[in-house]
Amino acid sequence: MRRLTTMSSTEIVPQSAGMATLPMSNPPKTFLLPFGKNQHLVPESAFVSFPKKPNKMPSAEALGALLATKAPEKWFPYCQPNTLCRIAGDTGNCVYTTFKVDGHPGEERILRFISAAIAEKNFEKIKETEKLPEATNDRQQIRYDVLNWKKETCCPSRAQISPEIEKWPIADVTEALKSCAISPESKKRTKPGSSQADEMAATRSRYICSEELIKVPPGSTYKINEVGNHLLHVLFYRAEGTVENGDEEEDQ
Incomplete structure (x- = not known):
């Protein structure tokens, strides 16, 4: 049941009214934009272009591993124009993509930000190495134009557009969705020389059962x-x- 938001004394509408939804979804499913600890709904008017389809991920673990890396080469397979969307606000415009994971319905609603470093390197590589089909309509051309995204002209003052500054609504319990992504376990970073110190400590404990330090009085x-x-x-x-x-x- 969707929470209803009062618009006037005589009219009530659901929170999703006027918000962007997945194309062809029935019933309509809103897009969710993670930012900080919240998920935000995005006005339909903010979408410059919609993704034609989501990327496919084999598992929740694979999705978590991708989201944890900033390596452009890892993201390259997921930067094809048909899977990208462009969102604009007062603070600039940025590129996002979505993912579908079998067994986890709704994951494709969550917009995943593509950072400037990943976008610029991968988009340029796609234009140089792949021959894109000729656009047959304006909508398709707009989707291809996403590959021309540049931080210096599209979002120069921020790492990404802020839904908080844009005042886009936070998704309530009727709209929010927990991602299925499983983050990889963090590995403890070994300090230089620590392995040698650990080895020495292990050797001491093996051969020394007790020790006492006694201060020798001066002179x-x-x-x-x-x-x-x-x-x-x-x-x-x-x-x-x-x-x-x-x-x-x-x-x-």
Whole structure:
């Protein structure tokens, strides 16, 4: 059941009214734009072009691994014009794509931002290495034009457009969707030399069962006597009262 938002004393509309939805979806399914801890709905008027189809991902783990990397070559297969969309606001315009994962319906609603570094490198490579078919209509040409996106002209002042600044609504519980993406486990970074230090510590613990540090008083000498089989008696002598033959200790 969708939450209804009051527009006037006589009219109520669902939160999704006027928001962009997946083409041909029935019932209409809104796009979701993650930003910070929230997901935002995007006005239909903000879409310069829509994705013709989502990218296909084999698993939630594969999607999580891709989203965790910034390597352009990893993103290259997912930057084809038919899978891209362009969204514009007062702060600029950016490129996004979507993903479909079998067994996880709705994942294709979530818009995935393509960073400037990934977009510029991959889009240029596609134009240089692939021959795109001739556009047969304006909508198709607009989709191809996404490959001409440049940060310096399209979104120069921000890393990406901000739905908060644009005042696009946060998706409520009737619209929000938890992504199926499973992030890879983070690997602890080993500090230089730490493996050698760990090896030394392991060797010490193997051969040393106990150790004690005793501070030697300044200007003193010392003597160690073994008492029985399990005690060491340590004596410190003042410099002027040093006894060298050990008789004094034996008398005590």
